[in-house]
Amino acid sequence: MGRYSRRQSKSTGHDHKDRWLITYADLITLLLIFFVVMYSVSQIDSDKYKVLTESLQLTFQSQNSILDGGKGVTGTAGQSVNNGGKGNQQGQNGQTPQGQQNSSGQETLTNREQAFREQERELANLMQVIQNYVQTNNLQGQVSVVDKPQGISITLSDQFLFDEGKADLKSGSLGTLARLASLFQSINTTISIEGHTDNLPIVYASRYKDNWELSGARALSVLRYFIDVKKLDQSKFQYAGYGATRPTADNSTPAGRQKNRRVEIIVLRQLQE
Incomplete structure (x- = not known):
């Protein structure tokens, strides 16, 4: 056991x-x-991979942006905006969806995309015309024009427009303002007129209490010229006086203060409903 x-x-x-x-x-x-x-x-499903790559290629090749581009990542380079008029779309109601091609093989755009392109074309033409005018009339030190995100900004020196401490337009500036008025007649967007000063207090004889009043009065004088003298549509305009709150240069130097005393006319980048 x-x-x-x-x-x-x-x-x-x-x-x-x-x-x-x-x-x-x-x-x-x-x-x-x-x-x-x-x-x-x-393991990659070759059929699904093929479908995915074709879909991405169509997406990048489509020209459905509101900006003027080319044929996408795999296409040709973009051209300057020049499409105007009214676009057609077709879908269930007989319109072509945006970014697709019509029966003739041409790219179609929505009405709003075409309107944006037309406005960009107008703004580019406006800027070119003003630049040529400034150069032809030797106004480089008095008038400048730049393309900003909010629109085309036309800056006029206070010495070109007004006497010191005053808001009455000088006779020598009326020709330039008249030229601008003729260009604004065909612009279908809002035009903002903004007055600016340096940061020095008003100590000379003036009917204006401070820089706020002076900048607003100067912007209003330019506005009055456009709507009262040139009879432009007042609904297209707005104005504001910013005093010394939006300087573009150093207020500690005479040259900087001179640059800050200005009136800016901004043709805004927007569409009217």
Whole structure:
């Protein structure tokens, strides 16, 4: 009896030592399953990949931006904006969705996209005409024009427009303002007239209390010329006086203060409803 017990005990101990093989086999099996799953996930469905690439190419090649671009990433370079008129779209109601081509193979645009393009063309032409006028009449030190995000900004020096501390227009500036008025007649957007001064207080004889009143009065004088003398549509204009709160140069120097005393006429980049 004692001999049997010793043999049974010795056999049971051997079984316990070999149980690690079962755990090891399970681990190997799980690793094999893991790599099989990873391999299957990494395989690319060629048909789906082809559909995806074709879709991306069509997206980048479509010319449905409101800005004037080319044929997209894979197409030709963009041209300057020159599309005007009214666009047609066709869909369920017989209109073509934006960015698609019509029966003749030409790109179609929404009415609003075409309106934006037409306005950009008008603003670019306006800027070019004013630049030519300034150069022809040697007004580089008195009048400047730049394209800003909000629109085309035409800056006129206070010395060109007014006497010191006054808001009455000088006769020498009327020709330039008349030229601007003729250009504004065909612009279908809002025109903002903004007066600015330096930061020096008004100490000379003046009917204006401070720079706020002076800047506002000067902007109003330019506005009155456009709507009272040149009979432009008053609904197209707005004006404001900013005093010394929006300097473009250093007010600590005479040259900087001179640049800050100005009237800005901004043809805003927007569409009328």
